[in-house]
Amino acid sequence: xxxxxxxxxxxxxxxxxxxxxxxxxxxxxxxxxxxxxxxxxxxxxxxxxxxxxxxxxxxxxxxxxxxxxxxxxxxxxxxxxxxxxxxxxxxxxxxxxxxxxxxxxxxxxxxxxxxxxxxxxxxxxxxxxxxxxxxxxxxxxxxxxxxxxxxxxxxxxxxxxxxxxxxxxxxxxxxxxxxxxxxxxxxxxxxxxxxxxxxxxxxxxxxxxxxxxxxxxxxxxxxxxxxxxxxxxxxxxxxxxxxxxxxxxxxxxxxxxxxxxxxxxxxxxxxxxxxxxxxxxxxxxxxxxxxxxxxxxxxxxxxxxxxxxxxxxxxxxxxxxxxxxxxxxxxxxxxxxxxxxxxxxxxxxxxxxxxxxxxxxxxxxxxxxxxxxxxxxxxxxxxxxxxxxxxxxxxxxxxxxxxxxxxxxxxxxxxxxxxxxxxxxxxxxxxxxxxxxxxxxxxxxxxxxxxxxxxxxxxxxxxxxxxxxxxxxxxxxxxxxxxxxxxxxxxxxxxxxxxxxxxxxxxxxxxxxxxxxxxxxxxxx
Numbered sequence: 001x002x003x004x005x006x007x008x009x010x011x012x013x014x015x016x017x018x019x020x021x022x023x024x025x026x027x028x029x030x031x032x033x034x035x036x037x038x039x040x041x042x043x044x045x046x047x048x049x050x051x052x053x054x055x056x057x058x059x060x061x062x063x064x065x066x067x068x069x070x071x072x073x074x075x076x077x078x079x080x081x082x083x084x085x086x087x088x089x090x091x092x093x094x095x096x097x098x099x100x101x102x103x104x105x106x107x108x109x110x111x112x113x114x115x116x117x118x119x120x121x122x123x124x125x126x127x128x129x130x131x132x133x134x135x136x137x138x139x140x141x142x143x144x145x146x147x148x149x150x151x152x153x154x155x156x157x158x159x160x161x162x163x164x165x166x167x168x169x170x171x172x173x174x175x176x177x178x179x180x181x182x183x184x185x186x187x188x189x190x191x192x193x194x195x196x197x198x199x200x201x202x203x204x205x206x207x208x209x210x211x212x213x214x215x216x217x218x219x220x221x222x223x224x225x226x227x228x229x230x231x232x233x234x235x236x237x238x239x240x241x242x243x244x245x246x247x248x249x250x251x252x253x254x255x256x257x258x259x260x261x262x263x264x265x266x267x268x269x270x271x272x273x274x275x276x277x278x279x280x281x282x283x284x285x286x287x288x289x290x291x292x293x294x295x296x297x298x299x300x301x302x303x304x305x306x307x308x309x310x311x312x313x314x315x316x317x318x319x320x321x322x323x324x325x326x327x328x329x330x331x332x333x334x335x336x337x338x339x340x341x342x343x344x345x346x347x348x349x350x351x352x353x354x355x356x357x358x359x360x361x362x363x364x365x366x367x368x369x370x371x372x373x374x375x376x377x378x379x380x381x382x383x384x385x386x387x388x389x390x391x392x393x394x395x396x397x398x399x400x401x402x403x404x405x406x407x408x409x410x411x412x413x414x415x416x417x418x419x420x421x422x423x424x425x426x427x428x429x430x431x432x433x434x435x436x437x438x439x440x441x442x443x444x445x446x447x448x449x450x451x452x453x454x455x456x457x458x459x460x461x462x463x464x465x466x467x468x469x470x471x472x473x474x475x476x477x478x479x480x481x482x483x484x485x486x487x488x489x490x491x492x493x494x495x496x497x498x499x500x501x502x503x504x505x506x507x508x509x510x511x512x513x514x515x516x517x518x519x520x521x522x523x524x525x
Contacts, residue, residue: 250341
């Protein structure tokens, strides 16, 4: 163990929801839930105001709506989250070159490897406080910081620090801190291991230490038992690793309605294979094993894989392999989720000439591929099975997330006029805003920016040519930007015209609503 708490763990507070509140002045201090909004959507993050009602991550959105019906339910904007994450990671790298990102909002930092390693616990605490101040200044968001002599304890400290705090675990106090905690706090203790320990009369870390290493080895095996005993005694020598090599690349979609049409299932697999290869190429990698995941109507999940003769990043090769795997899966009862992934990653490719020949029409598999994808190949298949068309495929949250990942900041795919709640738009006359809700051919927009006052709400036709998707604005007002209270164009309107509570989903505009100069239907806020 280190004599100084130089392992730092940063965890941004309710990251997605906090970023949405920072971006939208009208949502600050109000419950916000970010995630999939379809019937099978899942909560990605809930603001602390929503957590008071019992809403939490991984809960179904339907249950969240029952617990907190007046929350603002928004689809994710991953382009914004990545932008903020990059700014935070840049601040961490100023502390040390050894930064180990765990996700967009979480990372370990080894301060000992930095230009000015702390010599005392007080110096480490000061570095942590400076980091929190810098994050707030750069992003307007808050993060919780834990400092300790090991990764396990630093992560525990950041959990104790939430929200917006800092906790230091002094070296030498680990055993005393861990003793009363349940065994589930230790990395590597899941439900099955915890139940096995419970049957042996071990429920806390102190009881685990009292049982001794030999007993843990007898119960759990040598490798697992020995490593858990070391963690229970506060010994964790895992280093902070700056580069974490990805082991796989995959995509998956959950469907609002089970898919029964076999042709439709094939089309979705083809589409997912194309998306998977896009991510693979973006990472500069190739893969040797193609994996198909199918979750059926009864929640049973089947995984099938095929290992190629060499690594590839060719969309035709991956598509062909995924289709062959689907041939061996019974989907007659209905499919609720499909996924395609590639594992065995490498930095070079070795093309599968037989698959290539099939795609060009010279091999035996070509007719089958054409039959499933349509005469125009993959593009025709995707046009016919696009999940964001009314009544089609994937859940809204997944569609919005993929739109954001693809760089469509407005959340509406090109050629469609679907507006996702929470996504950014710009109106030719009224300026910048975000989608508060849509339906029945109308879209309601609140015109405001992160540095403005809460803005006015207006409703337009969903196909209004003056309204278009926009990129997320920065969370901190740029130098030389517009004056606070103005969102571009004519601004949010005159003072005193306060908009309705944004946490309540807007109703579509009523017949007879006043006509705006641009020809759009605008409701009175």
